[in-house]
Amino acid sequence: MAAGAPLITFDKVWKSYGQGEAKVHALAGVDLAIRRGEFVAIMGPSGSGKSTAMNIIGCLDTPTAGTYSFMGVDAGRLDRNRRAMLRNLYVGFVFQGYNLLARTTAAENVELPLIYRGVASRERRDLAMQALAQVGLVGREHHTPAELSGGQQQRVAIARAIVTRPTLLVADEPTGNLDTARTHEIMELLTRLNRELGLTITMVTHEADVAEYAERTIRFLDGHVASDSTKLEVAQP
Amino acid sequence: MIWETVRLSLRSIRRNVLRSFLTLLGIVIGVAAVIAMLTIGSGTTQKVKADIAKLGSNLLVVRAGRPAGPGGPGGLDQAVRPLAEKDLAALVAHLSGARAISPASQKQVRVIFGTESLTSGVTGTDSAYLDARDWKLASGRPFSDSETRSGTGVCLIGETVRQQFFGAGDPEGETIRVNRTSCKIIGLLEPKGYTGFGQDQDNVVLMPLHAYQRRIAGNRDIDNIYIAADDRTPTSELQPRVEDILRDARRVTPDRESDFAIRDMTQIADAMASATTTMTGMLGAVAGVSLLVGGIGIMNIMLVSVTERTREIGIRLAIGAHEKHILIQFLVEATVLSLLGGIIGILIGLSLAGLASVTLTIPFAPSPAVILLAVGFSALIGMVFGFFPALRGARLDPIDALRHE
Numbered sequence: 001m002a003a004g005a006p007l008i009t010f011d012k013v014w015k016s017y018g019q020g021e022a023k024v025h026a027l028a029g030v031d032l033a034i035r036r037g038e039f040v041a042i043m044g045p046s047g048s049g050k051s052t053a054m055n056i057i058g059c060l061d062t063p064t065a066g067t068y069s070f071m072g073v074d075a076g077r078l079d080r081n082r083r084a085m086l087r088n089l090y091v092g093f094v095f096q097g098y099n100l101l102a103r104t105t106a107a108e109n110v111e112l113p114l115i116y117r118g119v120a121s122r123e124r125r126d127l128a129m130q131a132l133a134q135v136g137l138v139g140r141e142h143h144t145p146a147e148l149s150g151g152q153q154q155r156v157a158i159a160r161a162i163v164t165r166p167t168l169l170v171a172d173e174p175t176g177n178l179d180t181a182r183t184h185e186i187m188e189l190l191t192r193l194n195r196e197l198g199l200t201i202t203m204v205t206h207e208a209d210v211a212e213y214a215e216r217t218i219r220f221l222d223g224h225v226a227s228d229s230t231k232l233e234v235a236q237p
Numbered sequence: 238m239i240w241e242t243v244r245l246s247l248r249s250i251r252r253n254v255l256r257s258f259l260t261l262l263g264i265v266i267g268v269a270a271v272i273a274m275l276t277i278g279s280g281t282t283q284k285v286k287a288d289i290a291k292l293g294s295n296l297l298v299v300r301a302g303r304p305a306g307p308g309g310p311g312g313l314d315q316a317v318r319p320l321a322e323k324d325l326a327a328l329v330a331h332l333s334g335a336r337a338i339s340p341a342s343q344k345q346v347r348v349i350f351g352t353e354s355l356t357s358g359v360t361g362t363d364s365a366y367l368d369a370r371d372w373k374l375a376s377g378r379p380f381s382d383s384e385t386r387s388g389t390g391v392c393l394i395g396e397t398v399r400q401q402f403f404g405a406g407d408p409e410g411e412t413i414r415v416n417r418t419s420c421k422i423i424g425l426l427e428p429k430g431y432t433g434f435g436q437d438q439d440n441v442v443l444m445p446l447h448a449y450q451r452r453i454a455g456n457r458d459i460d461n462i463y464i465a466a467d468d469r470t471p472t473s474e475l476q477p478r479v480e481d482i483l484r485d486a487r488r489v490t491p492d493r494e495s496d497f498a499i500r501d502m503t504q505i506a507d508a509m510a511s512a513t514t515t516m517t518g519m520l521g522a523v524a525g526v527s528l529l530v531g532g533i534g535i536m537n538i539m540l541v542s543v544t545e546r547t548r549e550i551g552i553r554l555a556i557g558a559h560e561k562h563i564l565i566q567f568l569v570e571a572t573v574l575s576l577l578g579g580i581i582g583i584l585i586g587l588s589l590a591g592l593a594s595v596t597l598t599i600p601f602a603p604s605p606a607v608i609l610l611a612v613g614f615s616a617l618i619g620m621v622f623g624f625f626p627a628l629r630g631a632r633l634d635p636i637d638a639l640r641h642e
């Protein structure tokens with residue numbers, strides 16, 4: 001899918017915590033736009049506001065002031081359940097700690113978002129198998145997280161994120177717990193999903209070589225966007 | 238969706254078998270106690286009613302002395318004037334609505350046959366007694382009117398007396414000694430069994446009233462007059478008529494209290510049954526308190542469960558679960574848990590009641606309504622006490638929940 005209309009827009013977004021003197025601004029008037037199909041790395045030191053920005057992007061959190069629009073919807077003004085619906089329909093999440101349900105098989109973990117969407121059991125199973133195939137985990141459907149390696153667990157998490165065919169994938173340090181070889185594999189997988197499915201990806205990382213996989217890198221500092229750089233398009237063979 | 242949730246909750250219950258079992262214990266004990274109490278209670282009520290029916294239903298019993306009441310029976314101001322034959326005659330002559338009217342005087346007397354002896358309840362009465370008490374003869378014949386009038390030495394014996402003296406043999410025509418007088422057995426009474434108060438109703442000897450008065454009591458008193466109402470007349474209607482006739486016959490002036498008492502066995506049966514029911518209800522209520530304690534146990538463990546699974550809740554919320562999904566998940570878990578406890582409790586309660594019915598020789602009377610109520614109530618406890626923890630889980634902020642360790 002060609003990069004087109006902005007999928008995500010921050011318009012002077014503020015996020016503040018506390019009251020009066022103790023007030024802290026995690027985000028201080030951030031303007032930002034991300035188009036469909038982009039692969040964006042978000043970097044910055046801790047306390048820079050990158051996690052807050054990601055929570056707002058993933059519709060988990062809402063701005064204190066300013067407007068956050070997602071797919072043209074003013075997502076910052078929606079209530080909990082509407083944001084949950086939005087997440088269920090359009091957003092997939094990948095976390096640093098995988099966050100799979102323990103003692104639950106890979107297939108059942110992948111099916112989870114479909115349950116909340118009200119998909120029938122047989123169709124759920126089929127879709128989960130497809131998603132597991134896309135992340136290269138055929139034959140591991142009935143393993144529980146404890147029986148899988150870290151890289152495999154993250155693949156299950158990615159399968160769970162893409163099983164609903166979301167528009168946006170929000171990845172929070174997806175390789176933070178993995179060694180170099182596994183990191184490389186997971187990043188290859190995300191890149192492939194971005195290219196082949198046209199999946200928009202926003203990914204928080206603090207490793208420069210991981211950010212290298214993204215086309216665009218946004219750096220946060222003290223609640224502001226410090227830099228926003230897009231790689232020169234490398235001609236594809 | 239609901240089936241998914243039930244499966245999910247069963248899985249989480251299985252994961253913590255010991256913890257789930259300990260949580261259930263409160264509900265199990267509560268429900269078992271309630272079920273056992275109510276089942277044993279209704280068995281006892283049935284037994285009491287059956288016992289009273291054995292004494293004779295629709296029966297009025299008249300005895301001398303003032304009615305029991307404040308001040309107690311037989312006050313000091315007035316010597317008890319016994320019932321006499323003219324009182325009986327007045328009733329027989331004037332009372333309508335009675336099926337049978339019969340006098341009876343009783344005494345515990347030593348009865349001897351050969352070398353065997355037995356202390357037995359000896360009753361002097363007439364041939365209407367069997368009808369009044371709803372008692373049948375297993376064999377032989379009742380007293381004839383002439384035997385009653387002349388006080389011939391004949392008698393009817395109960396099953397216990399027969400077994401003591403004759404085993405399984407035929408007692409008819411044999412002669413036993415009752416308090417130095419001999420009497421010939423002319424019939425055997427059908428067995429009645431024990432009363433609820435442990436009294437053997439078959440350890441009896443019946444003989445004509447005049448024979449009893451002359452040879453055993455040594456007076457001409459009548460202890461009781463039994464009056465059985467006919468099918469069309471309720472005892473409550475019969476009672477005032479009896480009172481009027483007897484006051485007249487005994488010349489009790491209108492300004493004085495009756496010097497005799499009329500007991501209505503139907504009323505006594507009802508009173509006893511309702512006393513048993515009240516008792517059962519009270520015990521059931523006490524047992525119900527332990528259900529409350531069980532419910533609090535469920536609340537406690539569900540709070541632990543929600544805290545323990547905060548991260549899981551965070552994941553579910555992040556991938557699109559609504560508040561109500563989380564709420565339902567934990568509510569179903571609590572309900573399944575307490576329902577399970579309820580079902581185990583019912584099985585244990587019924588077993589206890591079954592055991593009690595054997596040892597106490599009362600009927601085993603499980604009530605489907607009570608069982609259904611216990612099932613519903615234990616499910617309700619799960620819902621009520623699971624609601625607060627479930628709500629706490631559902632209200633969690635997904636960001637905080639995901640950060641939870």
